[in-house]
Amino acid sequence: MARGFSPVALAVRYGQRHERELRAARQVAKRAGVALHEISLRLPWLKSSSLVDRGQRLPDTPLSRIGRDGIPSTYVPARNSILLSIGISLADALGAEAVIYGANALDYSGYPDCRPEFIAAFSRAARLGTRRGKMRILAPLSRLDKRRIALLAARLRAPMELTWSCYQGGAHPCRSCDSCKLRAKGFEEAGLADPALS
């Protein structure tokens, strides 16, 4: 908003273990004073991911999380393409010209749909496939490591205490899943305490 955007927020329930993140999305949107569009998807085949199928064990070490093809079991097939498309649809319907995507390509878990090449290709498709020919995807966190993201959040006074990263859906972050570990590493390297843990 400080940069002249008038954002709206989008949150999608797709069967994720950590449905808890939707509550976090509501709280963050409320704090920021932006409207939140909340959508539910039912795509049965997403059960192939350990992030959706509660019967699978969540990876808890970097080694175990890498499958034969270098992709962790928490990868949800083309999830980010679906989320981006829904965001582009909402933006196009509202007459907006950008979708802001929180993907991170440095301290992340090896998902193909977080890489800058993917984002660039999708942004091009979005521009070509929408009404005004001006749509683009912005991924401001894409090339920052988690240390720099933690520092940026502190500088912007982002309400990190309201945010949720944990892949488990418990009352508190589990501190052992890959996502908790990457988050903890970022705060630690930044020399900051994670306000969500206090």
Place this chain on the structure above:
Amino acid sequence: MARGFSPVALAVRYGQRHERELRAARQVAKRAGVALHEISLRLPWLKSSSLVDRGQRLPDTPLSRIGRDGIPSTYVPARNSILLSIGISLADALGAEAVIYGANALDYSGYPDCRPEFIAAFSRAARLGTRRGKMRILAPLSRLDKRRIALLAARLRAPMELTWSCYQGGAHPCRSCDSCKLRAKGFEEAGLADPALS
């Protein structure tokens, strides 16, 4: 299948007036002996399209259907991006390496998400964003006019009597909407009768 593919089919209910097309999809899939995955989406903002909002008048002449920006009112915001993403997700979950997209870029209604440039960009994003890095979008009808599509269907003995093009959701095609007119033109130029009208 004659070309060595083992296809599955995907149909999506997104609030279209012509929900009738889902029945057609079931019949075509059954005839072809392929599994059909049927999905429902609820995206409230799609009401901006006359193809979803039954309160809007459907365009019935080429002149009236073009909005100020050259896009017809039947354009559903980024619908095809969403459908393609869902298809890519299903394909990725199944270990398949292609999504077959029925878009047509010649005798069509001016939708940005049917153009070959869009399809090429989306195909690139699909390849970069999925597990094996091999996904692609095939659009075999993209550069055929409706005359050639009608001739191809006849040659392949495709069950055109089971297919549905009409934007209205009635018991029979309305013969006056843009989609009915484009279909009729194709059959007429091919010198063929449309078996769905007999």
